[in-house]
Amino acid sequence: MPSAVSLPPCAAWQEDGGDVVLALSGDWKRDGPPATVTGISPDRHPSRYQVSELGSYDSTLPAFLFSLLRSATELPETKDKPVPALDGLPENLRGLLTLALAVPEENARLTTPLHSSEIRELGKITVQLWETIRSLLDFTGQTVLSLARFCRGKARFRSADFWLILQQCGAQALPIVSLISFLIGMILAFVGNVQLTNFGANLFVADLVGIAMVREMGVVMTAIIMSGRTGAAFAALIGSMKVNEEIDALQTFGFLPFDFLVLPRLLALLLMMPILTVYANVVGILGGMLVGALVGIPPVLYWTETLTSVDLTNSSLGVIKSVFFGAAIAISGCMQGMKAGNSSAAVGEATTRAVVASITAVIVLDSTFAAIFALLKI
Amino acid sequence: MPARITIKNLTMAYGSLVVMRDLNFEIQDKEIFAIMGGSGCGKSTLLRHLIGLQEPTQGSILYDGRDFTATDPAQRGPFIQRFGVMYQSGALWSSLTLGENISMPLEEIAHIPAKTVRDLVSYKLSLVGLAGYEDYYPAEISGGMQKRAGIARAMALDPDILFLDEPGAGLDPLSSRRLDDLILRLRDSQGSTIVIVTHELSSIFNIADKVIFLDTATHTQGALGNPADLRDHSDNPAVRLFLNRGEHPTPPP
CATH class of the missing domain: 3.30.750 (Transcription Regulator spoIIAA)
Known part of the structure; x- marks a missing residue:
């Protein structure tokens, strides 16, 4: 009571x-x-x-x-x-x-950590590193096999999905690529102008912006944008599909999840990255031209100077790199999605890992290319 | 004395698509009330309206005579704090353990001492047959267990009104029977009013005092009353067919 x-x-x-x-x-x-x-x-x-x-x-x-x-x-x-x-x-x-x-109580989980030592920690890190390298090699190998199946006409995926992904990776990325590239071109021109004016050579701002954009900045900035935008989207979508058992459903119908999910994304980025890179280069040069006009370099003169300095070799270097960057972004995003755990939190973690992995891969690849081009004296 | 929940001329719609119209019923204090009907008839939508996750197109929902729908959503705290809700999938927070899922409302809303929180978490999990699962994450247990943990979380604050969305779906027969027993005991010991969305006829007949049948064909309430009475004597043949598991019953005398 x-x-x-x-x-x-x-x-x-x-x-x-x-x-x-x-x-x-x-x-x-x-x-x-x-x-x-x-x-x-x-x-x-x-x-x-x-x-x-x-x-x-x-x-x-x-x-x-x-x-x-x-x-x-x-x-x-x-x-x-x-x-x-x-x-x-x-x-x-x-x-x-x-x-x-x-109901009897479930045995309490083992909450006491195992005895920890530096050697044990080092061993754990080594094993984790080895596992990461192995899974990356495994995934890359599967990607190559999938591409081979595609070349032989044996890979199966929905063409409607491919065109949609192509649109998402290409046309829908144009606004952000335009903005960033234009600003990068302007920044390079501003910085270059400050230094080159000291030597009375501010016309060479056009050379600086042109070469920097087509060799490095255009492709690297595009790759970083696509890592954050597209790589993360790939990881989140594939990760969610894994949580909802959609990938298992594909398998039970006899579809290869790799061909169905990874291949169209890889192809879309391989196709779109060079196009976006060329576009970013042009927009960046236009950004530099605007600054040039502001500091007294006539646009026609700026354009002529750019054409003098930017030859086909320089232009093609960035485009070649963009293909490899596209593959790295697609592989990182899809791999993290496929490896995601079975909870909504795991999807978030996979997305974060995808962005970090693809940006790291882009920078590492770019450094490697820089070393190779230096050795080849290009 | 007003009813615990009163629904007046409630119409629910998604844009121009009317799900149900002119629902009128009352749920009394300490009543176990079941919402039933065919798949896609709007049972879960009705539940979402009752807890304020969706706004009605027309009509009103009153709790103890106070108009819930007329209250600004930002001012509904005093209503909502009396609710305990179990969602269809359990809807556990995946980054927290089962223990933390239950203790979070106790710590953040009720501000009670840590020892009492531990005892309450352990007790609530045991009530749903998950004794000792405090340190497990939702991803580490089965779907049925997640659902039971969702019920334990819904009970965390001893709510006056407990809303359960398909609590028995996906549970094994023993767990389902245990859940029925738990619902009856919660009503008897805590005086909770319990609103259940369910397809499980055995549960409806075991525990429900009153049911509402949502008729997909007419988009209106097909019947309201005691489940056994409706099974044997409802004027609506769809209701009798549903409650007799699709077997054609004899028409009511």
Whole structure:
């Protein structure tokens, strides 16, 4: 019976003949004061309960009793008893506790960490690194096999999906590529102009912007944009499909998930990256031209100077690199999606990993190309 | 004394597509109320309206006589704090363990001591047959277990009104029976009003005091009443067919 004045909750251990009695009193409410326990706990279940002074209660009371009974059932002398006596408790409380105590507790998970040492940590890192390299090689190998199937006309995917991906990777990326490339061209021109004016050679801003854009900045900035935009989208979409068992469904129909999901994305980026790179180069040069016009270089003169410095060799270097960058972005995004775990959090993690991996891959590849071109004196 | 929940002339729609119109019913205090009907009839949509996740096209929803739909969504806190909701898929927060899923509302909303939180988490998980699963992440347990953990989370704050969306779907018979037992005991011990969306006829007959049948053909409420009475005596043949598991019953006398 709920009492008019709230009384503090109390559990008192009492001896009655040979019996152990737990007397419950007061109001057991979540927002009330914490319960006080009096008397000496006898390390066994109460034989019965006394509730004559028990007021109102919510889940706090059964939770308290459950904790008490669960810890007591773990003691050796009472372990064999299935459900302890609940005599004296109100009927509803007895029912809820019987329900809660009916299922044995799952063994607690191993939460104590294994003994850690520097050697063990080094070993773990080495194994993880090896696993990463192996899975990357495995995925790249599967990509090559998939491409080979495509070249032999044996790969199967929906052409409608391919055109849609092509549109997402190409036309829909134009606004952001335009903005970034134009600004990069302007920044290069501003920086170059400040230095070259000291030597009275500010016309060479056109050379600087042109060569920098077509060799490095155009392709690298496009690749970074596509890593953040398209690579992340690939990972998120494929990861979500994995969580929803859509990839399993593809497999059970006999489709190769690799051909169906990875191949069209790889082809789309291989096709679109060179086009976007050429576009970014032109827009970047236009950005430099605008700055040139602002600092007194006539646009016609700027354009003529650009054509003088930017030859076919320089222009083709960026385009060649863009194909490799496109492949790296597609492989990183799709691989992280395919490797994603089975939860929504795992999809987020896969997306983050895809962006980091593809940007890293782009920079590493660019450095390698720089070294190769230097050796070849291009 | 007003009913715990009152639905007046409720019309639900997605744009121009009307899902249900002119729903009128009351759910009394400590009642177990089931919402049933064929697939796609709008059961879960009705539940989403009841908890304020969707706004009705017309009509109103009242809790204890106070108009929920007329209240600014930003001011609905006092209503919502009395709700416990279990979503169809469990909707557990995947980055938290099962224990944290249940303790978060206890710590953040109820601000209760850590020891009591631990006891409550352990007790609530045990009630749904998941004793000792506190440290597991949702991705590490089966779909049925996630659903049961979702029920434990819905019960975390001892809500006055518990909304359960398809709680028995995907559960094994023993877990399903245990869940029915739990729902009855929650109503009896805590005085909770329980609203269940379900297809499970055995559960409906075991625990529901009253059901509403949403008729897909007419987009209106097909019947309202005690499930056994409706099965045997409803005027609506679709209701009798549904409650007799598709077997053609004899027409009511």
